[in-house]
Amino acid sequence: MDPRLQRRVQRYGWDKAAAYYEQYWSRQLEPAQTLMLRLARLQPGERVLDVACGTGLVTFRAAEAVGPGGAVVGTDISDSMVTRLRESARERGAPNVTAKRMDAEDLRLPDARFDVALCALGLMYFPDPQKSVREMLRVLKPGGRLAVAVWGARSKCGWAEIFPIVDRRVESEVCPLFFQLGTGEALRLTLEAAGCTDVMSERISTTLRYESADDAVGAAFAGGPVALAYSRFGDQVRDAAHAEYLASIETFGKPDGRYDIPGEFIAAVARKSG
């Protein structure tokens, strides 16, 4: 896919998803973010970069870990995400959190500035993940740590049918290689090929719990990576796509109406040599 198109789909898609994101995803992504933060071992006073920060679910946890003597800069390609994060920082009174809109493959930040670079559930969306890892390494101090988390293998993620369901109705252009980094040793190999050392990774299985069919549908369509394509659907197409998605997750439905959808994440930590 054309990288410029992929970036545009991401930027404007997440602009649309931003308002729904926390409602549908904060609980479901928490295990992956916790694993990544555990591997990152943030210390008071550290300066942290959070790439593809979204609404700040990881950013604020990082800010708490580094304390008032540290600082966290969140960056994201979506204006709406960055604006939300800035507003939350103001509301929470977190002066050590700042946010800037920028592409993960082109960080407009000085070399050797950060102790730690984080990227939770972002790497799969970048046209060239290796390039973004090189950018993170560039802005890290020598010996600095990089910690990332991505979705695991496609076969372990019960919601994976969302992509072909949307693609059959509109050219969605959403990351044809979405699950690639979660397969086998792909994440480790990407980090090593980009120049990271001491790579260590951990895989976890989780359950994405949704209290109702409406919630499961909202998370998959309006609150996630296909939001831009979905916004172009008319009512009839929406209804048909919802029905097809619900059929694809039917086996995860419970008698009380909720859904327990299996998911898998992989997180890794690495170092910049020096």
Ligand SMILES: C[S@@+](CC[C@H](N)C(=O)[O-])C[C@H]1O[C@@H](n2cnc3c(N)ncnc32)[C@H](O)[C@@H]1O
């Ligand atoms: C699933 S959200 C993850 C947000 C946050 N890290 C979290 O854990 O909740 C993915 C984020 O990646 C961002 N993104 C996608 N492509 C990007 C790119 N090329 N550069 C920077 N951010 C990007 C999206 O705008 C979106 O906010």
